[in-house]
């Protein structure tokens with residue numbers, strides 16, 4: 806697994822851009838920023854266990870409109886949507 810902490814910032818950004826091409830909140834292809842969400846409890850979000858001393862991050866993009874949409878923390882908004890998607894996924898697998 807690639808360790809982003811070992812990359813130069815420009816290479817880390819290039820890697821993140823290769824993974825993200827749509828706004829996470831509205832699906833626009835006009836990205837303005839790319840963020841990384843590093844969950845406090847990765848097992849809650851990821852199927853694969855995370856080894857001791859390692860971390861996992863989920864990358865997301867936001868368009869300019871969604872970035873300006875709210876004064877709330879964008880991390881909070883993205884986490885809220887991730888939780889909602891996870892709840893829908895759990896419901897779909899239960900039925």
Ligand SMILES: [Zn+2]
Nearest residue numbers: 828831868871
């Ligand atoms: Zn958007």
